[in-house]
Amino acid sequence: MRKRYQIYKCNVCGNIVEVEVGSDGDLVCCGEDMQLMEEKTADKTTEKHVPMIEKTADGYTVTVGSTLHPMEEKHYIQWIELHAGDAVYRQFLNPGDQPVAHFCVKADNVWAREYCNVHGLWKG
Numbered sequence: 001m002r003k004r005y006q007i008y009k010c011n012v013c014g015n016i017v018e019v020e021v022g023s024d025g026d027l028v029c030c031g032e033d034m035q036l037m038e039e040k041t042a043d044k045t046t047e048k049h050v051p052m053i054e055k056t057a058d059g060y061t062v063t064v065g066s067t068l069h070p071m072e073e074k075h076y077i078q079w080i081e082l083h084a085g086d087a088v089y090r091q092f093l094n095p096g097d098q099p100v101a102h103f104c105v106k107a108d109n110v111w112a113r114e115y116c117n118v119h120g121l122w123k124g
């Protein structure tokens with residue numbers, strides 16, 4: 001059963017999709033089942049991937065990594081999301097940007113995740 005917000009990747013062409021309404025159907029791309037990207041939560045090596053949430057005067061700032069994640073052409077954070085109840089806010093990033101996103105969101109319970117194009121999906 002697919003669930004809302006799950007991320008699937010095609011290991012052939014690199015397509016990435018997010019589930020908005022889940023069902024039992026298979027997600028297929030390039031003739032193969034797409035791979036579920038598991039949300040990793042602990043980066044035992046350098047702590048460059050776990051998103052860190054900081055409350056600000058008008059919302060939240062999410063920074064990727066206690067040590068800032070690289071933002072190079074071949075290795076960078078592609079997006080940062082802030083989840084607040086049934087709402088999700090997403091900032092897409094490009095190489096050369098800071099691995100940081102600001103969200104003007106009034107909510108008490110939030111969590112964040114990010115996607116590294118090399119190391120996958122991370123939740124914090």
Ligand SMILES: [Fe+2]
Pocket residue numbers: 049069075076116117118119
């Ligand atoms: Fe990475």
